[in-house]
Amino acid sequence: MAKTLTAKEKESTIETNLYPIVKTLKKYSFLLMLLPAVIIYGVFILYPFLSSIYVSLFDWSGIGPMTHFVGLNNYIKWLTEDPYSTMFYRALGHNIFILLINIIVSVFFGMFIAFLLSQKIKGSGIYKIIFFMPHTFSLAVVAFLWGLLLNPQWGVVNNFLKTIGLGHYALPWLGSEHTALSIIAVIGLWHSMGFPILVFLAAIMTIPKSLIEAAIIDGAGIPTIFSKIVIPLLIPPIITISVLTFIGSFGTFELMFLLEGAQAGPYYSTDVLGTLFYRTAFGGMGAEASGMGLGASLAIITLIIIIPISILSIWFQRKRNIEF
């Protein structure tokens, strides 16, 4: 019998030959599924990030070819060389100041308000809306609004203080180095408080009623319930809010820029890393020299501060997850 292959046999031979390839393709086909996300992540996050690191090694105005390689000189300037280092540490200090106020108020005050709202108070729904509403405004609107309220001539705040006989306290809030940063921090909190309250409220709602009822039977009052049951169970949201506040406080920029300009006046008393970066990279009012390389190095330094703490907190949070 002549050794001729039937059509079916032929196909099966091809299949056997191709089988390992198909197997590999099948095994790694998940990579193909990941491709769209990886491309988007690469183009919009990874590439800009890596190129910022690259740019930060050059003395480059942002225009024309990057030819003047300076190594880590830009970083050294920020950390050790006056006036850059003065600007950097002052701005960093202001970020830390904002961070402390934000953490304290967001976490403790936020948790307290959320706890009150979780009680069956009349009209707690309306309070929820009132607390959350500012969060829906854009920061540009918030800045404009507060700029009007705090205006030294026709602002409501100062006129009110004068009317009730406290004219002595009618300060130029946004124009004094002693008050400007604190006032901006307060405006920022007015805008953002709704979010931590909402998160804490949601977390408090998930605490089983039976736990609290048992505590009441055992004779615990509200303070005891709050400190011994509610707070310990709220550790995960506390960490979440702290991390978000931390990242937010180091990325803060809009309010300072909108209320005090790129110069972050009065005489840099509201300067934060964001405004310092903006000024350095793009030049202030169009009249200054711009330094993209110097700006990029500042952005990387900021990142180096933020990333480890974020990673640490995620790790910490994983260990403390609570299940009922």
Add this chain to the structure above:
Amino acid sequence: MGRKILSIVGIILLVISSLAACSGNSSSKDDENTVTIWSWRSQDAKIWKKVEDQLNKDGKNIKISFRTFTPTQYDASLQTAMNGGKGPDILTLRGGSGIAKYATGKQITSLDNKVPGLDNFSKGVMSQVKTDGKTYAVPFAVQTSQFFYNKDLFKKYNLQVPKTWDDLINNMKVLKEKNVTPMGISGREGWALALILDSVGASQLGDPWVKDLISGKTHFNDPKFVNVLSNINSLKKYFQNGYSASSYQDMETLFSQGKVAMIVDGIWSVKTIQDQNPNLKIGSFLAPPVDTNQKARVYAFVDGGYGLNAKSKTKKAAIDVLKYTSTKQYAQTYTDLFGEIPGYPGIAPTNGTPLLNVAMNNYKENSINQLFRIRSPFSYGDPAIDTLAASGLQELFAGKKTPQTLADQLQKSITKWYKPFK
């Protein structure tokens, strides 16, 4: 199984083709006679149409393709396009470092010996479009800063436009006695405070002194400059209440509502102020010199200029367009269309407001030729005088610095990078 292979190959093809579509090359035909121009000024479309018509009338077959961007996005768009080699033939550039950075980046070409009309521009203006001694742009608009005053209030209290610094202080005193706030400033926005330094310095420093400053023969802590700062500081008691918290808009509103009698502002603001209160009678004067031997002068600075892309493929046609923008005819059209001061000197607006006429006359007759603040040589390094003066004046008014310590600080900070001071 065969079907599976097909589908995998199909997916790969699909992904590749979609990627290829993303990077689709939008190559356009390079028409030799089409000159592309980009700007943040959308109103310029009108003038470029006129330029095109005029050039065609002169027998030049040139087409102008004009494109505008949102002002806030323009700089980034232009920068990205230029770095990618896809910029326009003619770039509308912001004055000062806006021009300088493209020049030092070698992305725009020197216009020396290419645009002869530039010889007619003033030295002070030309110094602002030069980098390393070469001209890089045709200045199209100029701004000036000066005092504006409320004519009705001056009339009511029988005040004259001040001829000397003492006259000015006297006017302030009279107004204050009558419970009128003499002067409004924008204490919260340092950049606008620096305009006061420009105005007062222009009249009280003089070209020879500033020339010496630029060459390093004299310094910012020279008594002459300290005096200017002292004079500015002496105005402090006439500012509005809570001035340190007032924004630039607050200052303009106070003035337009007749709540303050004087402000120092740029000529660009006249329209805004007049729109806020059409009944306001605005007058203007230059900051007065210390004594009558000196002349009041004005600090005029270039708002922007037209640059030529070094990689332009239609350079010949683009230069023809630039040549036209350096003519008197273009400047006249520019003023009449936009009510702004053109770069070309000595133009009179056909139907401008009285204030514009005054400003243009000042620009023609009294502008200083050596600049010391905005667009000056001290503006091109880091820290620039603009930043230093902005925060420095805030400190001066807050009493945290004396005129002398502020001058010392300016000198010390600028010496860090300004070579003639070393």
